[in-house]
Amino acid sequence: MNVGQVLAEALPLTFMFASPFLFAALGELFVQRSGVLNLGVEGMMLMGAFCAIYVVSPQGLGAGPVMGLLVAALVGGLLGLAMAVVSVTLQAEQGISGIGFTLFGLGLSSLLFRLLAGGVITAQGFGFQPAVIPVLSDLPVIGKIFFQQNILVYAAFALVPISTWVINRTKWGLQIRAVGQNPAAADSMGVNVVLVRYATVIFGGVMAGIAGASLSIAATPVFQENMTEGRGFIAVALVYFGGWSPFRVMLGALLFSIANNLQIWAQILNVQIAGAAIPPNLLIMVPYILTIAVLVFARQRRRSEPAALTKPFQRGEN
Amino acid sequence: MKRKRTLSRGDLIVALAPIVAVLLAFAAGAVLLLILGADPIKAYAALIDGAFGNQASLFRTLTRATPLLIIAIGICIAFRGGVINIGAEGQVFIGAISATAFTLAVGNTIPPLLFALLTLIVGFLAGALWGAIPGFLKARFDVNEILSTVMMNEIAVQLLIFLLSGPMLDPEQAEAGTRIPQSAQIPDGSWLARLAPPSQLNLGLFVGLAMAILVYVLMWRTTIGYKIRAVGLNKAASRYAGISVQRFVMLALTLSGGLAGLAGAVELTGITHRVVEGFAVGYGFSGIVVALFGRLHPIGAIPSAFLFGALLVGADKMQRTVQVPAATVTTLQGLIVIFVVSSDFFIRRYNARRKAREVTAAPTAPDISQPAPEAAV
Numbered sequence: 284m285n286v287g288q289v290l291a292e293a294l295p296l297t298f299m300f301a302s303p304f305l306f307a308a309l310g311e312l313f314v315q316r317s318g319v320l321n322l323g324v325e326g327m328m329l330m331g332a333f334c335a336i337y338v339v340s341p342q343g344l345g346a347g348p349v350m351g352l353l354v355a356a357l358v359g360g361l362l363g364l365a366m367a368v369v370s371v372t373l374q375a376e377q378g379i380s381g382i383g384f385t386l387f388g389l390g391l392s393s394l395l396f397r398l399l400a401g402g403v404i405t406a407q408g409f410g411f412q413p414a415v416i417p418v419l420s421d422l423p424v425i426g427k428i429f430f431q432q433n434i435l436v437y438a439a440f441a442l443v444p445i446s447t448w449v450i451n452r453t454k455w456g457l458q459i460r461a462v463g464q465n466p467a468a469a470d471s472m473g474v475n476v477v478l479v480r481y482a483t484v485i486f487g488g489v490m491a492g493i494a495g496a497s498l499s500i501a502a503t504p505v506f507q508e509n510m511t512e513g514r515g516f517i518a519v520a521l522v523y524f525g526g527w528s529p530f531r532v533m534l535g536a537l538l539f540s541i542a543n544n545l546q547i548w549a550q551i552l553n554v555q556i557a558g559a560a561i562p563p564n565l566l567i568m569v570p571y572i573l574t575i576a577v578l579v580f581a582r583q584r585r586r587s588e589p590a591a592l593t594k595p596f597q598r599g600e601n
Numbered sequence: 602m603k604r605k606r607t608l609s610r611g612d613l614i615v616a617l618a619p620i621v622a623v624l625l626a627f628a629a630g631a632v633l634l635l636i637l638g639a640d641p642i643k644a645y646a647a648l649i650d651g652a653f654g655n656q657a658s659l660f661r662t663l664t665r666a667t668p669l670l671i672i673a674i675g676i677c678i679a680f681r682g683g684v685i686n687i688g689a690e691g692q693v694f695i696g697a698i699s700a701t702a703f704t705l706a707v708g709n710t711i712p713p714l715l716f717a718l719l720t721l722i723v724g725f726l727a728g729a730l731w732g733a734i735p736g737f738l739k740a741r742f743d744v745n746e747i748l749s750t751v752m753m754n755e756i757a758v759q760l761l762i763f764l765l766s767g768p769m770l771d772p773e774q775a776e777a778g779t780r781i782p783q784s785a786q787i788p789d790g791s792w793l794a795r796l797a798p799p800s801q802l803n804l805g806l807f808v809g810l811a812m813a814i815l816v817y818v819l820m821w822r823t824t825i826g827y828k829i830r831a832v833g834l835n836k837a838a839s840r841y842a843g844i845s846v847q848r849f850v851m852l853a854l855t856l857s858g859g860l861a862g863l864a865g866a867v868e869l870t871g872i873t874h875r876v877v878e879g880f881a882v883g884y885g886f887s888g889i890v891v892a893l894f895g896r897l898h899p900i901g902a903i904p905s906a907f908l909f910g911a912l913l914v915g916a917d918k919m920q921r922t923v924q925v926p927a928a929t930v931t932t933l934q935g936l937i938v939i940f941v942v943s944s945d946f947f948i949r950r951y952n953a954r955r956k957a958r959e960v961t962a963a964p965t966a967p968d969i970s971q972p973a974p975e976a977a978v
Contacts, residue, residue: 322747326935375942378685378747379893383942386886387935393928398637516751523745564763571752578744
C-alpha cells in the first residue's frame with residue numbers, strides 16, 4: 284500500500300475525530316482565559332452526546348440533526364450555568380466541583396441511556412452526513428480529506444480563527460482576558476467580573492455539549508456509557524498544551540486525534556512487532572501517555588497562563 | 602458564655618452542611634427519577650432495604666464499605682497535602698494485579714497469615730509507585746495532578762485488560778478457549794479470613810479501621826503529617842519554614858496511591874481471589890465522594906464509607922427489584938460532591954461574619970471546611 288492511499292484512508296478520520304476535541308477545548312479556552320477551570324467538560328460532553336442522539340435517532344424523538352445539535356448545546360449550556368453558580372457565585376473549589384459535574388454527567392447520561400433508550404441507540408443514517416463540497420471534493424486525495432467532511436468538522440476548524448479574533452481583537456475578548464489576568468483591576472475599570480465569567484463558563488458548557496454531539500450524531504454515530512473515554516479531560520489538557528492560543532490548541536487536537544486512532548493507522552500501515560500485530564490495548568494507551576508528556580512540556584508556556592486561573596473573585600478581597 | 606454558644610453554632614453548621622448537602626442531592630435525584638417516570642419513593646425504599654434490610658445486607662454493606670474506606674483515607678492524605686488524587690481507580694487496579702502476580706509467583710510456600718500480610722504490602726507498594734508518578738510530575742514539573750491521575754487511570758485500565766487477556770490470562774480460560782479476561786485464582790494461603798460465612802465480610806474491614814487510626818496518628822501526631830498538612834495549607838509559608846514542598850507533595854500522592862493499592866489487594870485477598878475485567882470499576886470516584894463527605898478526615902471517613910457502601914449495595918437491589926438503573930447512584934454522587942463543595946461557601950460566610958463580629962478574636966476553631974487544596978494546575 285502506498286503512502287498516498289494511507290493518507291487518503293486515515294487523514295479524513297483524523298480531521299473528523301479532531302472536531303470533538305476542538306469544540307470542547309476551544310470552549311474551555313474561553314473559560315480559562317476568564318480565570319475559571321472547568322473540569323466538568325467530560326460530564327457535559329456525555330450529556331450532550333446522549334441528548335443529541337436521543338433527539339436525532341428514530342428510536343428517540345426522530346427529529347433532525349440540527350435539532351439534536353441545538354438540544355445538546357442547550358443541555359451543555361444549562362450545565363455550564365450550574366457550574367458558573369457553583370464556581371463563580373458560591374466560589375467552590377473548581378477542581379472538585381468539576382469532578383462533581385463529571386460524575387453527574389456520567390451518571391445521568393448512563394441513567395437516561397438505560398431508561399429512555401433501553402441500553403442501545405444509534406443514529407446511523409440520521410445524523411450529520413458528509414457535506415460534499417462540489418468541485419473541490421473531486422481533487423485527488425485532498426478532496427476526500429478536506430472537502431467530504433460533515434458540517435460540524437468544518438465548523439470546528441472555522442472556529443479556530445474566529446476564536447483568535449474574538450480574544451485578541453474584540454472588546455469582549457479584552458474583557459475576558461482582563462478578568463482572567465487581574466479581576467480586581469478589571470472590576471475597578473467597570474468590567475462586570477461575575478457576568479463575564481458566567482458568560483464564558485456557559486459558553487464552555489455549550490461547546491462541550493456540541494463536542495458530545497459531534498461524536499454521537501456525526502463521528503461514531505452511536506452512544507455508549509462513558510463513550511467519551513476521557514476526551515473531556517484531554518480537551519482541558521489541550522488548552523494547557525496550546526498555551527491558551529486557539530491555533531496551537533488546534534494542532535494539539537489533530538495530534539490527539541491521530542493518537543486516538545492509532546489502531547486504524549497501525550492496521551493501514553500494517554505495523555508489526557516481532558511478527559505480530561501490536562496488542563490493541565497498548566495502542567489505546569498512547570493518547571493518555573501523550574497527554575502526560577504534553578503536560579510536562581507545556582510547562583514552558585506557563586507564562587501565558589491567566590494569572591487569576593482557579594481563583595474566585597470577591598470584591599474588596601484582592 | 603456568649604462566645605461558647607456562637608462557637609458551637611459554628612461547629613453545628615460545619616457538621617450539618619454535608620448532611621444537608623446529601624439530603625438535597627437525594628431530593629434532586631427524586632425529582633429526576635420522577636421526571637423520568639420512575640417512582641422515587643419505591644426506588645429509595647428498595648435502596649434502603651437493600652442496604653440495611655437484614656443481617657446479610659448489612660454484612661454486604663460493610664464488605665462494600667471496606668475498600669471505599671481505605672481508598673478514601675488515602676485521598677484524605679492527598680487533599681490535606683494540597684493535591685487532588687483522582688487516580689485511585691488505576692492505583693487499585695495496579696495494587697490488585699501486582700498482588701496477584703506476587704501470590705501466583707510465590708505460591709503457598711509461606712505461612713498463611715504472613716502470606717496475606719506480604720500480599721497486602723505488595724499491593725500497597727505497587728499502588729504507591731503508581732501514585733508516585735503523578736506525584737513526581739507534580740513536584741518536579743508542576744503537572745496538574747487531576748489531569749495526570751485521570752490519564753494514569755486510563756493507562757491502568759488498558760494495562761489491566763492487556764495483562765488479563767495475554768500474559769496473566771487464567772490458564773484454564775486459555776485451555777478452554779473461552780478467553781474471558783481474568784487472572785488465575787490466587788493461592789488460598791493469601792486469602793483474608795471470612796468473618797461471618799456465607800457473607801463475604803472479611804478481615805479487610807479491620808485492616809481499613811486500623812488504617813484510619815494509623816493515618817490519623819500519622820497526619821496529626823507526627824512531624825511528617827504536620828509537614829504534609831502545612832504544605833497543603835500554605836506552600837509559600839512552608840517553603841519559608843524550610844519544608845521541602847516538592848518532597849511532601851510527592852509523598853502525599855505516593856501514600857495516597859499506596860492506600861488505594863492496598864484497597865485493591867484487600868478486595869483481591871478478601872473477596873474476589875482473582876482479578877477480572879471490570880474489577881473495582883468506579884471505586885476511585887466513590888472514594889473521592891467518601892473522603893469529601895468525611896470532611897477529609899480519616900476517622901470521618903469511617904461513617905462516610907459505611908453510608909456510601911450502603912448506597913452502592915442498595916443500588917444493586919434497586920436495580921433488581923424496581924428496575925431503576927444503578928447509574929442513579931453515580932448521578933447522586935455527582936450531586937453530593939457539587940452540593941458539599943458548594944456548602945463550604947456558607948461555612949466560610951458564617952466564619953467571616955463571626956470574625957467581623959468578634960474583633961477581639963480568641964483562637965478560632967480549626968476550619969476543617971477548608972483544606973485549601975490549591976487547585977492544581
